[in-house]
């Protein structure tokens with residue numbers, strides 16, 4: 001199954017809500033056929049200038065520059081030709097274009113003039129999909145700029161919307177940079193339950209699959225269950241997991257993990273951390289101490305600080321970014337649980353507000369359910385547009 005198909009199937013709740021809403025908005029204001037109003041020209045597909053799908057990383061880290069990030073995958077899901085096709089033209093009805101124009105044969109396409117009431121309805125729909133007011137306004141304003149007063153079908157609106165969303169998301173769709181530095185230290189932060197453990201397991205498995213050696217440090221030493229879960233993921237991924245006794249200092253574990261990763265020449269060290277936001281001052285001190293001790297071994301570590309966010313929390317993800325940016329030097333985001341949520345629009349709001357790189361998205365609980373973030377696939381899946 002192409003990844004787009006999988007993403008669309010998994011994001012059914014988001015896309016079906018937007019899709020049904022868009023169909024309803026157009027149908028509600030549908031004009032009688034034959035009205036003498038010009039139709040909107042077919043919207044152009046999202047720009048060809050979109051970034052290419054994440055390349056497979058060099059198996060040999062020596063191929064990467066010492067300091068500059070390579071375009072490494074994280075993760076490298078195979079891209080099918082159809083997954084790279086941004087937006088296909090609106091399918092012809094069975095009777096073909098002439099029959100449609102003549103009112104013969106196939107189904108007549110409902111159209112509505114894009115006016116202020118329709119724009120307001122579109123805004124509301126985007127806000128209910130957790131896109132946030134500012135982003136929803138920006139998207140609809142851009143659609144209005146080119147199509148205000150024109151008669152549009154639901155399919156055209158979806159395509160225009162997908163274009164706008166892809167345009168917002170393109171700059172942030174960046175694979176996690178991979179450095180030739182050994183070990184590359186990746187600190188993983190986020191609130192409890194956001195999917196840190198699962199994401200670390202998936203990342204470890206994908207790095208292993210491209211020939212990297214990985215070590216995981218179970219830095220949430222306060223919860224035995226969290227450590228056990230990480231061990232299970234380590235086993236699945238075939239990666240060693242370093243643990244410390246319950247309640248011990250996570251920074252001391254991180255230091256030991258650095259020594260082990262250096263001694264073994266590991267390519268990557270993934271460090272899990274606690275996510276207790278209830279006591280922010282403690283958490284800040286804990287994260288700062290981890291960073292201090294690993295910098296004793298490598299002044300540039302951590303090389304990546306990934307913030308894992310749970311899509312089902314909707315707009316709350318925005319405040320989590322704000323909070324964690326104060327606690328740690330967040331370098332990129334991973335959004336989990338995009339499958340089965342109607343709140344996928346929050347990723348657009350995040351991209352629009354913060355511009356932080358989105359490295360990957362989680363679309364399930366299985367080890368291979370972590371995908372590179374492709375803005376066009378995502379925009380199409382979100383709006384319910386077929387590619």
Ligand SMILES: Nc1nc2c(ncn2[C@@H]2O[C@H](COP(=O)(O)OP(=O)(O)OP(=O)(O)O)[C@@H](O)[C@H]2O)c(=O)[nH]1
Pocket residue numbers: 190191192193194195196197198199220226229274275336337338339340361362363364365369
């Ligand atoms: N459907 C779905 N579930 C996910 C995804 N990622 C994680 N989960 C589930 O979310 C729950 C929490 O994930 P964890 O990885 O344990 O989250 P955590 O941030 O490590 O949480 P703590 O261990 O409490 O700190 C688990 O039941 C996971 O299976 C995803 O992309 N999709």
